[in-house]
Every structure is written in C-alpha cells, then in structure tokens.
Amino acid sequence: MWPFKNRRNLARPDEFPAVVNALRDRLKGHGSIAEADRLKEILEGEWTTSNEIYGELFVALTRIQRERHDLPPDLAAEVRRLIKSIDHICRWR
Secondary structure, eight states: OOSOSSTTOOOOGGGHHHHHHHHHHHHHHHTOHHHHHHHHHHHHSOOSSHHHHHHHHHHHHHHHHHHOTTSOHHHHHHHHHHHHHHHHHHHTO
16 A cells, blocks of 8 residues: 555655555554554654654654564565655655
C-alpha cells in the first residue's frame, strides 16, 4: 500500500502522516496492535520540533523491524522504506 508508483521513492515530510497511518492500519490488521497503537500515539502527540517526531518514529519503526520478524515481506519493506525516508529527511535538516 505504498502510495508511490516507483517503490524507490521515499516519503516526503508532508506525506508522512498518511503513510504512517496506512502502515499503522496494516500492522493492526496483521495483529501487531501494540506497535500500531505506538505509531498512533506518536502522530497524535504534541512535539516541539519536527525532528522530535521523526526521532520518535525512527525509534518505533526500528524497534518494529528488530522485534517483529513475523511481518510479511511487503509490510517489512514498508517499515524499512519509512526508516530510510526519515533518515533522508533528517539528513537535510
């Protein structure tokens, strides 16, 4: 459910909420309720800077990647793409 035609494209900052919501819904559908709830908490939180939210998302996604080896390959690939997008966005700030 990656919203880009070319899967090599990364999410831009303005696209992040929609992409994270889509990932959250897929995680919940897979039974990863705690992980989905954590992503929802991050998006609904109040952050001082955008780097704070990206940092929290990076930590949450990295944790999902490390701990959830039972994810389907396409879902695991989405997690990796989001991690890469965050790295790319934060590198330019």
